[in-house]
Amino acid sequence: MSIPPPHGPPQEPQGQHPAPQGRPPAPRGQAPYPPPQFTYGGQPGLAPYGLYGPYGPRPPAVVNGVAVAALVFGVLCLVPAVGLVLGLVALRQIKRRGERGRGMAIAGTALSSLGLALWVAALASGVLADVWEGVKDGARGDSVLALAKGECFDSPGGLEGWTADARRVSCAREHDGEVFAVVRLPGDRYPGDDALTDTADERCHDLRDAYVMDGWALPATVGVYYLVPSRESWRFGDREIVCVFGDQDPRKTLTGSLRRDGTTLDAHQLAYLEAEAVLDAALDESPGSEYPEDDLPGHTEWAAKVADALAEEVRMLRAHEWPAGAERAVGDLAAGLEEAEGAWAKAAGADDADTYIEHADAGWEVTDPYVSVTARHALGLASTPPEYEEGAERDTGDGGMKV
Template identity: 50%
Template sequence: MSIPPPAGPQQPYGAPGPYPYGHPGYGPYGRPVSINGLAIASLVLGILCFVPAVGLVLGLIALAQIKRKGERGKGMAVAGSILSTVGLVLWTLALTTGSAADFWDGFKGAATGEGTAFALDKGNCFDSPTGNLEGEAYDIDEVPCSGPHDGEVFAVVTLPGGAYPGDEEVTRNADDKCYALQDGYAMDTWAVPDDVDVYYFIPSRQSWRLGDREITCFFGGTERDTELTGSLRSDPTTLGLDQTVFLSASNAVDTALYEEPEEYAEDDLAANKAWAKDVQVVLGAQIEAMRGHGWGPEAKQPVAELIEEMEDARAEWARAAGAKDADAYYEHYDNGYDYVDGPTTVTAREALGLDTTAPTYEDESEGGGGSDDTGGIDV
């Protein structure tokens, strides 16, 4: 942006020349003669060596204006022009040798977080200097997961290229992807504390222009300054085969249960019956998967007892799917939920060396007629 030159000193009425009081450095009534603004701009740009061509042009224009208007700043204009000329030579050399490309790549890396604390990978833990996981983040420090930390990354998702889709669309993508991926990293959902929820870093409009396309999903405390201790990771890289098979089956059933329609059965019996049918099908598939697995000696009997309860629940969900009215539906609905997180599940988990403290749930849905539903804090 060009900088307009300041107006020269006004002359008193009838004055014969530009310096009526005989001193070339002062205007009327002893007021100092103003310094040419373009001279200042030329010197600044010359020192910074950021846009040397502009600094050189401004310096030459400033010299002409100073001569015509009697302003000060000739030394700054000359220095700015010389420094800008040197900078222009260096930029030309950089462009012909490829050094400018290296500089720009480094600049983009710094802006997008590459090579900095923002270049987080799955399994990394970090601290926020402010202890706040919401709003804009300008700096974070990677720390060992074994000690206290503010967040633990469980997934990194790359968005497709193209124009920036807008804050709302990026946030929607982050919600959809991060919440869907959390159980793949923390398969033992009972081991995730109740005061921990899902957060994410998303690209801003500015970082998108520099190539930033990553959504970083992480666990963090729901209260400011709440710290995590130890890793929440429980996946095939940290679990045994028996544990992995058990949790895969349990999480598949939980996912089906979480998809309960928002409308009560009284308002939309057909939708609730269709969902009950889906739960029955998922239960059947997971029962077969658990029966087909060779369990260790300690887990064999507890898991077999749990499978029997799952069979009873599957029959109840089948009856709910065929219910004639809402009352009959809810009777079988409640019976189908009886085994969930019950004593038999706890015994099986204990035999497998998994967490045995059942999570608590908040009912935040507008629908759902029987059991508690999952809750969470929007980010």
């Protein structure tokens, strides 16, 4: 009876080992050939999984640096446009170089896009303007952003160039500048440096006389300066031009307030200056040609305006009830101005240049500033006519500053 062989692969005869395929059998009495080995790092052994290829070990891919920067800008959301651009650049580099960081690039792009959309919405809704007002309210310390009409200040860099600091001081002590007007600008688009400067020059000079109604009280050495928004502050809602008085010599300072308006003058002083302003406005409209021979119609038309202004000033002076100490002086002034009105009216009707000059000269004699010295002194106003230095122009701006 035969015993069936056991289940499983055929058994080799005891004491024998199958020779590896392609190799001769090992000699009798010797150990069989060892299993094949690989070398790694110059030492025998098995190569680690995933680090071995046909050309040796393969290092891991590097992380794209632009992707990291895109993610940082996207999270901070300070300059969303930069983060968006960096994210797009990173995605392109990763695809071309086979680098890592695609997820960071996508996240940075998405966050920057969201931030950019929020900025656009904030600008459209005026939120940034409200933020800017909050910044100004919180900057009541040493900042030009919160300067108000009537305040005096010192600026570390003077009144020309760029500045962001302004230390408020009492106007009674030495100071660099005094704010006499604040102009609010319309629109959302930045008008540009030149346009801002032109606007500031025009508006500040127009508002000067409203702050200093008594022009005789304004020293000839005082010039008009202005603080205008920079392109950066405009983005946050800064729309104000700050008009400032300062000495034309940057090495000198001012002492005492120059303000002469309804907040510092009494009713009689205001009445007198308002009447005087009527004539001053007419005199400022002098014709472009200096000589009447060159433009007689222009000069006669101007003379008619001066005559009308004199008549109005006389009416205003006689309509007001003056204090006892100034009543006679103001009455004498009104009489002299009435005489001047007649001379200017004759100049307005002149048919030739010689006749015009004759009557205009007579009118100038009784409208000379010195005829009002007595009345001014009686009312407590500045009684010394302004004397301008040679080449100095009180209505010339001296410079501007950017915030």
